[in-house]
Amino acid sequence: MMHSGLFWWIGAGVLIVLELMQGTFYLLMVALGFIAAALARLAGAGLPLQFGVAAVVALGAVIVLRKSRYGRKAKARAEAARNPDVNLDIGSTLTVPAWHDGRARTSYRGASWEVELAPGEPEDANLYEITALRGNCLVVVARKHAAGA
Structure with missing residues (x-):
């Protein structure tokens, strides 16, 4: 089978x-x-050259793929903490009874959560909006009131 070159076509199909x-x-x-x-x-081409061509073309194609936007999955994973398509809690609101140096513990969805106030946000707001999840910690900002409310 190797002599006819069918190996390469079947391998590519698989x-x-x-x-x-x-x-x-x-x-x-x-x-x-x-x-x-x-x-x-x-x-x-002879068999050794065929293997060489396969290796060089495959390696080159993988390198080109890694440098393209389709090969960059690590960035998407890093942004998952702030992506509302990944974490459905992002954008939800909650109340925080008391803050201690920008950190608190509050009940959210029937469980107790660590809450961290985003830098520059006030501790005296009534409602907070979840902007990110960092492990089991909710990162929140003061919720902006709608105009006319």
Whole structure:
């Protein structure tokens, strides 16, 4: 099977199917390496050169992917603490009975939570809005009153 080059086409197909199930684009980049090796086989390259072409193309494609916006997932993870699509509590309001140096403990959704006041926010507001979650600590700001309220 290796002699006919069918290995590269089947391997690329399997990697593409696996990529469709995973959705990270990395297996697709390796599949591009397999396709390049299959094309090198069709051009008459020997087996060692086919493996070299597969490795170089796959590695190059992965590097290009890492530098693109699709390869940057770490930034999205870092922003998850402030993303209301990830944490549904962001934007919710709560009351804080007493502050102690910008920190407090309050009941929210039937549980006791640590609360931290965002820098520069007043401690005398009636309502606070959750802007971020840091572990089990809610970061809040004083809720702005709507105009005419």
